[in-house]
Amino acid sequence: MDPTDLRRHAVTLASTEQSLELPSTWEPVALPSPPSGALTGFRAAADAHPAFRDNAVLTAGRDPGISLAAWQDRSRREQLETLPDLQILDDRLLRDGITWYRAALRTDAGAMTVLSRQWARRLAAEDVVLTLTTLPVFDAQHAGMFDAIALSWTAEEIAS
């Protein structure tokens, strides 16, 4: 990713302010409202692959009132129940001690196998998740860009 060709996007989701740096060619995408919480997304320009565009999704929801590890245990069980072919490759607390990281393969609605990487954190009253999704064959090529996007992610609660 060209470091001079980045744009920081800031969004308000539920009672959080979140931001992340994306390549300037990425654009916001409209997503349906979730049953609870809030989400927003961005996707790459349409030139990389005819049937798939790399994308980033940010979510915010009410803090589940349990530890980060217990929340992620629960979310893993829910994902395995709802996504029958989900294959979890990586699932652990990162060295910063506040971010849970998960990487998994699954089949998307278009019958393509995609690789999603998720970073989850708990704030005081909200939980927030960043999900980056690409095609597995592009993962090695896009890894540096995705790592940089994940590193640029900020999430704070709006002072009430």
Add this chain to the structure above:
Amino acid sequence: MTASVTTTTTTARGEASALTRVLEGLAQPEPGVAAAGIDETFASACHEILTAPRGTLRIRVAGPSSVADHRITLARSGALLLSTRTDRDTAEATLFPVAMLPGVLARVAAIAPTGTGTTPEPATTPPGHVDSDDLAALLSPDTATREAAAARCASELRTSTAFPDGPDGAAWSAISVLRERPDRTERAVVVRTAGTYATAEDTGALTAGSPTAAWRHLASALA
């Protein structure tokens, strides 16, 4: 001939030598006898793939007591996975859509989370090194050859930075992915101990990494 092979529309299981004969027969322009007693849908799909292959992916997962070999034949119409193990007489063949290849690769290579879930990822460490012949020997189908190489590598790895948690001699595995195309071949190797993956270069250089990094290394052979 096919009594020891049982089939469904997408799978075949049975004695390894019998299943291999069936698939060799289905690769012929006129499968005839080879298809006798085989599920028609399975036989027809296999025939289509095996008579017009566009590439092959070979995945080997070697551990202390056995070696599993997976050969994936890729074609425009679909893919066929043939799995055999050195410690079993039986084999299994599975048809799947090419779009599912990454998931099949991750499953047969057994890339999975390490540690307890709350164990942080390994610290960034400089690469370690094992003898390149030993690295190749870890992938040998011969148990004595693997054992000897694992013993030699264990002593090197114990002082290596590639496996900061130290190797667990009983739990290692070496995974190789070989992608054969008409014009070139790509190969990727990963070594796993109980707590850590390391990506391996042909020179024997090992770099500790997360399961994500191990997956990325193996999947690079697909690109």
